Amino acid sequence: MAQEVKDVAAETAETTASNEKAMKRGTVLQALKAIAVLVVICLVCGALLALCNDIFYISPEERARREEAKINAALKEVYPELSNPETVTINKQYAANAMYGSVKKVVRSEDGVYIIAAEGIGGYGGSITVLVVIGSDAKIINWKISDVGGETYANDVSKHQGEWYIGEQISTDIALIKHGGATMTSTALNNAIKMASYYAMNVLNLGSNPQKDAEDAIAALLADTDYADYTFAVNSDLKYRAALSDENNAMSYFFVGSKEGASETLDAYVYNVETEAKVVILKGNLGYTARHEQDAVIAKSEDIADELVTKVQDLNYYEFKIHGYLEDFRLAQYIAITDGWDTDDARINSVCVGEDGAYVVNATGKGGFASGTVTVNVVIKDGVIADLNVESHESQSYLSDHILNIWDTFKMLFVSNGIDTKFDTTPPVDEGSTPGHTGATYSENAIIRAVNYACEYVKSLTEQGGTN
Amino acid sequence: MKNRIREIALDGTIRQNPTFRLVLGTCPTLAVTTTAFNSLGMGLAVTFVLICSNVIISLLRNVIPDRVRIPCFIVIIATFVTIVRMFMEAYIPDLYESLGVFLSLIVVNCIILGRAESYASHNPVGYSALDGLFMGLGFTVSITVMGIIRELLGSASLFGLKLWDANAFSIPFFTNAAGAFLTYGLLIAIFNVCYNAVDRKIKHNQHGKMLQSVETQTTAKEAE
Numbered sequence: 001m002a003q004e005v006k007d008v009a010a011e012t013a014e015t016t017a018s019n020e021k022a023m024k025r026g027t028v029l030q031a032l033k034a035i036a037v038l039v040v041i042c043l044v045c046g047a048l049l050a051l052c053n054d055i056f057y058i059s060p061e062e063r064a065r066r067e068e069a070k071i072n073a074a075l076k077e078v079y080p081e082l083s084n085p086e087t088v089t090i091n092k093q094y095a096a097n098a099m100y101g102s103v104k105k106v107v108r109s110e111d112g113v114y115i116i117a118a119e120g121i122g123g124y125g126g127s128i129t130v131l132v133v134i135g136s137d138a139k140i141i142n143w144k145i146s147d148v149g150g151e152t153y154a155n156d157v158s159k160h161q162g163e164w165y166i167g168e169q170i171s172t173d174i175a176l177i178k179h180g181g182a183t184m185t186s187t188a189l190n191n192a193i194k195m196a197s198y199y200a201m202n203v204l205n206l207g208s209n210p211q212k213d214a215e216d217a218i219a220a221l222l223a224d225t226d227y228a229d230y231t232f233a234v235n236s237d238l239k240y241r242a243a244l245s246d247e248n249n250a251m252s253y254f255f256v257g258s259k260e261g262a263s264e265t266l267d268a269y270v271y272n273v274e275t276e277a278k279v280v281i282l283k284g285n286l287g288y289t290a291r292h293e294q295d296a297v298i299a300k301s302e303d304i305a306d307e308l309v310t311k312v313q314d315l316n317y318y319e320f321k322i323h324g325y326l327e328d329f330r331l332a333q334y335i336a337i338t339d340g341w342d343t344d345d346a347r348i349n350s351v352c353v354g355e356d357g358a359y360v361v362n363a364t365g366k367g368g369f370a371s372g373t374v375t376v377n378v379v380i381k382d383g384v385i386a387d388l389n390v391e392s393h394e395s396q397s398y399l400s401d402h403i404l405n406i407w408d409t410f411k412m413l414f415v416s417n418g419i420d421t422k423f424d425t426t427p428p429v430d431e432g433s434t435p436g437h438t439g440a441t442y443s444e445n446a447i448i449r450a451v452n453y454a455c456e457y458v459k460s461l462t463e464q465g466g467t468n
Numbered sequence: 469m470k471n472r473i474r475e476i477a478l479d480g481t482i483r484q485n486p487t488f489r490l491v492l493g494t495c496p497t498l499a500v501t502t503t504a505f506n507s508l509g510m511g512l513a514v515t516f517v518l519i520c521s522n523v524i525i526s527l528l529r530n531v532i533p534d535r536v537r538i539p540c541f542i543v544i545i546a547t548f549v550t551i552v553r554m555f556m557e558a559y560i561p562d563l564y565e566s567l568g569v570f571l572s573l574i575v576v577n578c579i580i581l582g583r584a585e586s587y588a589s590h591n592p593v594g595y596s597a598l599d600g601l602f603m604g605l606g607f608t609v610s611i612t613v614m615g616i617i618r619e620l621l622g623s624a625s626l627f628g629l630k631l632w633d634a635n636a637f638s639i640p641f642f643t644n645a646a647g648a649f650l651t652y653g654l655l656i657a658i659f660n661v662c663y664n665a666v667d668r669k670i671k672h673n674q675h676g677k678m679l680q681s682v683e684t685q686t687t688a689k690e691a692e
Binding site: 030031033034035037038041042045048049052053055056057058066 | 528531532533535536539540543544546547550551554555557558559561
């Protein structure tokens with residue numbers, strides 16, 4: 001009995017093992033079948049798609065033709081008078097602007113009207129492409145959104161086509177027209193208009209363009225051989241180059257500077273003393289997408305530019321003045337004397353130190369009695385008076401008549417003398433003494449006192465071991 | 469058989485209308501119905517894919533193992549969607565550009581996968597094809613109606629034809645996403661109110677007929 005039970009148990013175990021094996025085999029087979037079916041379906045579908053791809057193939061020429069037709073239809077829609085449209089090659093230098101966007105296509109109509117397809121930056125990475133029609137009088141004739149890009153409210157803004165910006169003069173300062181609920185899209189539209197304006201002003205020569213004028217001014221300035229040119233650094237990371245021109249008796253200078261480390265680049269700054277015109281030109285990718293950040297960068301750049309002007313305005317002014325009698329003078333340091341060096345006889349106003357170690361001392365001498373003053377520039381080089389020049393004079397009626405007429409002879413009394421020389425003042429006429437060299441004793445005295453004091457100042461500097 | 473075809477037609481277009489009753493395929497319903505033309509194009513594309521995928525899936529229903537049925541369905545559906553895309557790009561480029569990414573998204577349209585899973589994989593080819601046809605028609609008509617309403621109110625045009633000056637009267641709200649939701653919600657409400665009313669009436673009539681027949685039978689028995 002026990003043996004039978006054992007046999008049955010063994011038989012059952014064997015059957016179970018066999019079933020499990022078969023089940024496993026069945027499962028594997030099922031899986032293989034599933035994979036095979038899936039693979040076959042994929043292959044058949046792939047073959048079908050390959051066939052369809054061949055049937056519905058669109059050649060590159062056909063694609064180009066379609067694209068062209070689409071663009072032409074859009075152009076015709078935005079400017080119905082379009083005739084013989086001619087695609088203008090895009091000038092890559094002005095085809096993109098970090099603040100506004102980019103220009104994708106420029107078409108010229110036979111009547112001189114341009115249609116510019118400009119992409120305007122909106123917000124949060126969105127942009128729209130706008131066809132902007134600009135007349136030969138640099139006014140906006142029409143616009144149309146051709147591609148809504150990532151801006152979802154383009155339809156709202158499109159409603160104002162034929163209303164907004166129409167008839168306005170192209171400008172990169174064209175005012176934003178805000179549309180409630182579609183602020184980003186209206187910003188993108190405004191930027192597209194600005195981008196088209198920017199391109200039209202710079203490349204198509206439409207309208208007035210202060211930036212281009214400024215760039216032209218820089219080019220003209222650089223082309224002119226008669227300008228001072230020097231490079232120096234305000235601090236370690238802010239370097240710039242300045243040039244000075246005295247053309248038409250107007251001092252103008254520009255800076256080409258950069259703040260190292262990226263996006264805050266001030267490429268050029270033009271300043272004209274007479275007109276006080278200044279233009280900040282920003283180029284290159286500012287690396288910001290948000291409008292308020294770009295505005296901040298521009299404001300900062302303008303601040304830097306203003307700071308530069310303040311710092312070098314005096315330097316350039318004095319250098320400019322010195323150029324009148326010392327052409328190759330290159331200013332290294334300007335010292336404004338605000339206290340001290342002021343006596344009853346004379347005072348030192350300022351000192352310009354040249355790169356070659358020459359001193360140009362601006363000194364004022366007092367004539368004596370109730371007379372006025374004479375201000376001179378004394379050039380001292382290597383401890384010797386190299387030149388002398390009258391800058392201004394006050395209440396010295398004899399000066400122009402007597403001294404200036406014989407200036408070249410008169411100044412030789414001082415030139416080539418060392419700074420240790422003490423020039424004697426001629427005793428005043430009213431004190432009963434003999435007349436002076438020129439017959440203009442008060443003026444002469446004023447000049448002598450100024451020269452003496454200038455020499456004394458330079459001597460003190462030399463004794464101290466150089467400029468302070 | 470005639471009854472079955474009638475049932476399939478009624479299910480696809482009214483009783484199980486994918487848009488207004490089952491609320492399936494809402495993504496293209498909301499996104500592409502800015503114009504009637506786009507809606508019609510999308511509807512026809514979905515109908516084509518529905519019919520073709522239903523037919524193929526029904527044909528292969530006994531071959532496709534259960535555990536890989538969903539990947540197989542997706543591959544088949546994606547194939548037909550790609551064919552539709554290629555066809556539209558070659559011959560109807562304007563519609564192709566208008567529908568944009570939503571054309572590719574037909575692959576994951578719940579209506580198609582739902583019908584493949586619930587109907588085509590359990591029914592013969594003929595009925596599956598009819599199911600695809602009527603489901604597609606139901607979807608097409610629904611979204612075209614929605615497109616007509618939105619285009620009329622939002623753009624003052626119909627199938628691209630300007631009917632009146634949009635500046636004189638138009639409600640641009642209807643061309644926006646919010647307008648799509650509002651239109652969709654209102655149409656669902658109207659459709660279901662009408663459907664329920666008709667359904668109640670039919671049931672009432674059927675109930676009346678049933679009662680009448682019971683009464684007739686009772687009277688006849690009593691007379692016997």
